[in-house]
Amino acid sequence: MTQPRVIIIGAGFGGLYAARTLADKPVDVLLIDRKNFHTFTPLLYQVATCGLDPSEIAYPVRHIFYDRPNIRFLMGEVAAIDHLRKTVSVRTSGTTQEEHYDYLIVAAGSVTNFFGNQTVARAAFVLKDLSDAVILRNHILRLFEKAAWVEDAAEKQALTTMVVVGGGPTGLETAGALFELYNYVLRQEYRHTQDMVAHVILVEASDRLLAPFPEKLQQEALRQLTSLGVEVVLDNSVQEAGEHFIRLHDGREIATHTIVWAAGVKASPLADRIGVELQRGGRVPVGETLEVIGREHIYVVGDMAYLTNPHGMPYPQMIPVAKQQGMHAAQNILRQLSGQPQTAFQYRDRGIMATIGRSRAVAWIFNRFTFTGYLAWIMWLSLHLLWLLGFRNRVSVLVGWVWNYFTFDRSVRIILEHRELEPVREPPLADQV
Amino acid sequence: MTQPRVIIIGAGFGGLYAARTLADKPVDVLLIDRKNFHTFTPLLYQVATCGLDPSEIAYPVRHIFYDRPNIRFLMGEVAAIDHLRKTVSVRTSGTTQEEHYDYLIVAAGSVTNFFGNQTVARAAFVLKDLSDAVILRNHILRLFEKAAWVEDAAEKQALTTMVVVGGGPTGLETAGALFELYNYVLRQEYRHTQDMVAHVILVEASDRLLAPFPEKLQQEALRQLTSLGVEVVLDNSVQEAGEHFIRLHDGREIATHTIVWAAGVKASPLADRIGVELQRGGRVPVGETLEVIGREHIYVVGDMAYLTNPHGMPYPQMIPVAKQQGMHAAQNILRQLSGQPQTAFQYRDRGIMATIGRSRAVAWIFNRFTFTGYLAWIMWLSLHLLWLLGFRNRVSVLVGWVWNYFTFDRSVRIILEHRELEPVREPPLADQV
Numbered sequence: 001m002t003q004p005r006v007i008i009i010g011a012g013f014g015g016l017y018a019a020r021t022l023a024d025k026p027v028d029v030l031l032i033d034r035k036n037f038h039t040f041t042p043l044l045y046q047v048a049t050c051g052l053d054p055s056e057i058a059y060p061v062r063h064i065f066y067d068r069p070n071i072r073f074l075m076g077e078v079a080a081i082d083h084l085r086k087t088v089s090v091r092t093s094g095t096t097q098e099e100h101y102d103y104l105i106v107a108a109g110s111v112t113n114f115f116g117n118q119t120v121a122r123a124a125f126v127l128k129d130l131s132d133a134v135i136l137r138n139h140i141l142r143l144f145e146k147a148a149w150v151e152d153a154a155e156k157q158a159l160t161t162m163v164v165v166g167g168g169p170t171g172l173e174t175a176g177a178l179f180e181l182y183n184y185v186l187r188q189e190y191r192h193t194q195d196m197v198a199h200v201i202l203v204e205a206s207d208r209l210l211a212p213f214p215e216k217l218q219q220e221a222l223r224q225l226t227s228l229g230v231e232v233v234l235d236n237s238v239q240e241a242g243e244h245f246i247r248l249h250d251g252r253e254i255a256t257h258t259i260v261w262a263a264g265v266k267a268s269p270l271a272d273r274i275g276v277e278l279q280r281g282g283r284v285p286v287g288e289t290l291e292v293i294g295r296e297h298i299y300v301v302g303d304m305a306y307l308t309n310p311h312g313m314p315y316p317q318m319i320p321v322a323k324q325q326g327m328h329a330a331q332n333i334l335r336q337l338s339g340q341p342q343t344a345f346q347y348r349d350r351g352i353m354a355t356i357g358r359s360r361a362v363a364w365i366f367n368r369f370t371f372t373g374y375l376a377w378i379m380w381l382s383l384h385l386l387w388l389l390g391f392r393n394r395v396s397v398l399v400g401w402v403w404n405y406f407t408f409d410r411s412v413r414i415i416l417e418h419r420e421l422e423p424v425r426e427p428p429l430a431d432q433v
Numbered sequence: 434m435t436q437p438r439v440i441i442i443g444a445g446f447g448g449l450y451a452a453r454t455l456a457d458k459p460v461d462v463l464l465i466d467r468k469n470f471h472t473f474t475p476l477l478y479q480v481a482t483c484g485l486d487p488s489e490i491a492y493p494v495r496h497i498f499y500d501r502p503n504i505r506f507l508m509g510e511v512a513a514i515d516h517l518r519k520t521v522s523v524r525t526s527g528t529t530q531e532e533h534y535d536y537l538i539v540a541a542g543s544v545t546n547f548f549g550n551q552t553v554a555r556a557a558f559v560l561k562d563l564s565d566a567v568i569l570r571n572h573i574l575r576l577f578e579k580a581a582w583v584e585d586a587a588e589k590q591a592l593t594t595m596v597v598v599g600g601g602p603t604g605l606e607t608a609g610a611l612f613e614l615y616n617y618v619l620r621q622e623y624r625h626t627q628d629m630v631a632h633v634i635l636v637e638a639s640d641r642l643l644a645p646f647p648e649k650l651q652q653e654a655l656r657q658l659t660s661l662g663v664e665v666v667l668d669n670s671v672q673e674a675g676e677h678f679i680r681l682h683d684g685r686e687i688a689t690h691t692i693v694w695a696a697g698v699k700a701s702p703l704a705d706r707i708g709v710e711l712q713r714g715g716r717v718p719v720g721e722t723l724e725v726i727g728r729e730h731i732y733v734v735g736d737m738a739y740l741t742n743p744h745g746m747p748y749p750q751m752i753p754v755a756k757q758q759g760m761h762a763a764q765n766i767l768r769q770l771s772g773q774p775q776t777a778f779q780y781r782d783r784g785i786m787a788t789i790g791r792s793r794a795v796a797w798i799f800n801r802f803t804f805t806g807y808l809a810w811i812m813w814l815s816l817h818l819l820w821l822l823g824f825r826n827r828v829s830v831l832v833g834w835v836w837n838y839f840t841f842d843r844s845v846r847i848i849l850e851h852r853e854l855e856p857v858r859e860p861p862l863a864d865q866v
Binding site (some may be wrong): 036054066188190 | 468469486487488489493495496508526530574575578579582621622
């Protein structure tokens with residue numbers, strides 16, 4: 001007798017925890033992702049700022065489940081979902097293959113939201129996946145090499161000015177880490193050009209940083225960022241951006257070659273394939289069992305799902321929500337299979353935290369306790385190491401962090417370019433052999 | 434009074450050791466390289482086979498010399514050398530800048546030599562720099578993902594067959610490491626497809642592996658490779674290659690998607706810019722002081738240089754030769770500046786070694802002592818860790834190696850693609866925000 005088949009789309013936090021919940025259970029699981037690895041996204045900014053190696057925050061999906069025989073993996077991109085025939089079409093290298101499901105969990109996450117501003121969409125760097133981080137790293141290092149040899153003072157300043165848009169945790173972490181990279185590490189190595197001073201500017205549209213945190217911590221985060229050396233611009237949004245400038249709503253124009261957009265996300269375009277009317281931010285409306293409203297046996301979890309909490313607010317697009325929803329959807333499928341009623345999703349909020357740089361952080365735990373500075377930073381470090389558990393990489397991350405702390409060093413400063421799409425060519429001197 | 438200016442082209446082993454020799458000496462040094470890092474090339478094959486992270490064998494040039502104020506670094510590509518005006522033209526991002534030298538050390542290394550076979554040049558992968566290694570790694574991992582879902586047995590075998598051409602140390606190391614990656618690591622993670630068996634075939638045109646080693650070690654290397662599971666084809670060369678096949682000289686055709694060409698190098702095309710008649714393999718003839726014959730104040734070292742040893746044979750294109758020549762050229766410049774006569778280059782040959790895989794290696798030390806198997810492998814490991822000295826990365830390399838040894842694991846199995854040349858695009862659902 002064949003077992004019921006569960007397809008999970010996406011190996012991010014939602015999909016991964018759904019798959020873990022279904023491991024060794026009486027179901028056949030097919031996990032689909034465009035990449036062959038899971039990315040520990042909270043540390044993407046450390047890859048972008050030369051603190052960690054890409055592979056230290058990426059873990060091959062096949063390895064995670066190599067001893068779980070009921071979980072198979074398919075690398076490919078989902079092109080279509082047919083809820084009537086209960087199939088998913090997956091584009092793999094060169095072909096499209098169709099896979100049947102009895103239950104479907106869609107956990108394809110979110111993409112950057114430029115809120116329709118095409119000039120920003122063209123000019124800005126983002127930090128959504130591992131490639132983004134490496135691209136930003138290469139860009140920054142290349143600009144510094146250029147700035148070291150440029151004579152014109154204005155151009156030099158533009159090359160070493162970096163604007164981060166968005167006052168959420170990603171924006172703060174990126175701004176802080178960039179400032180530290182510039183001013184502690186790179187300046188050591190560009191001694192011949194002591195006129196090179198890096199500027200990091202954080203732009204936030206509202207009047208405060210870290211919107212969901214209590215006001216005390218919002219102000220502490222602002223103080224810590226400013227004391228580090230980051231310029232914080234509040235109550236101001238981006239009007240237009242180009243390759244070499246950004247213009248804010250109040251007319252201020254900043255000459256810069258680097259804009260990092262961390263100001264918002266929206267659901268993955270895959271939401272459209274489910275065929276129901278979408279909610280704000282392109283999110284898929286789900287019931288409290290996490291099943292899509294009007295689509296039996298299809299669950300949507302994480303950043304893609306739209307579900308309101310008991311206070312009538314949609315759950316935030318955060319990793320803990322995705323993890324817990326992934327587990328819950330999987331459990332509801334198991335409940336159905338064993339003839340039990342499904343249960344309603346309830347979020348267990350353990351708190352939120354953000355780090356700003358060396359010894360600088362804020363944390364709000366169980367919505368009650370506030371921590372700031374060194375203590376909050378140590379909590380942030382320990383928790384992120386714990387969460388990396390299961391990753392073999394935590395050892396090397398820890399070694400790297402301890403090293404960086406005592407030496408102010410950042411080891412991964414290599415500009416690694418791939419020319420994968422170009423054919424390997426015989427160099428021009430072939431006839432001289 | 435300004436100091437004499439030495440330009441060094443290339444931050445490989447030759448250029449790096451030349452710069453080290455000139456550090457803190459009464460000269461201004463400008464070190465030029467296309468990349469911002471030095472690559473520890475002997476371990477490239479470990480990056481290609483998922484054993485090490487790219488940054489573990491790459492070290493930022495600026496960091497190496499950050500406390501040596503007389504050494505500056507310029508990232509760019511040398512487009513021209515004018516020996517009459519004593520200038521070098523360097524293409525950097527968007528501009529060309531001209532730099533004056535009093536002494537020039539050219540250490541631009543070598544490129545792959547396909548010996549005029551255009552079909553191989555188009556189809557083959559190489560292992561000359563860090564990008565090559567990452568490209569090969571991505572390719573292999575992608576083929577395995579594909580092979581896991583292919584039904585046709587012949588196509589499945591072609592996807593998991595890999596041909597390495599060249600019986601030198603690089604060929605042996607790559608063939609051995611690929612076999613281990615396939616058969617110890619990847620097969621664990623493709624349990625649903627136990628019919629997937631990897632084939633690694635090593636092709637060498639002559640009748641023996643490791644040409645410069647004594648015959649006893651050549652035979653031992655052959656025995657070790659074969660006992661591991663690699664098929665070794667001697668006395669046979671490549672006639673033609675395509676994306677999905679390779680045809681040998683004796684007519685044998687092998688269906689494969691992966692050809693790694695490690696069968697030869699020739700001098701960097703930059704040799705052409707020096708304007709003297711080149712020797713075999715495009716190498717620049719130098720005198721025993723390492724100055725180019727007919728070009729005063731221009732030194733060429735390493736793979737680019739053509740100099741015969743006391744037995745009338747050209748020095749091999751190996752790292753120890755490049756290192757020693759780099760140091761010697763730098764010392765000869767210092768001798769000239771202090772009014773002393775230049776001295777002749779003498780190579781101190783300490784031996785050669787090659788590793789074939791876990792506990793498998795051969796070593797020939799001081800041209801007298803032979804070592805094989807586990808002992809040779811431990812020597813190889815220890816020496817390569819020692820040589821990485823100065824790299825902070827040796828700690829993480831050691832941790833990784835010890836881990837891999839006891840677990841048979843390879844941690845860096847991520848397919849990391851950059852889409853750097855594509856603009857960041859708004860996804861198709863922009864109107865739904």
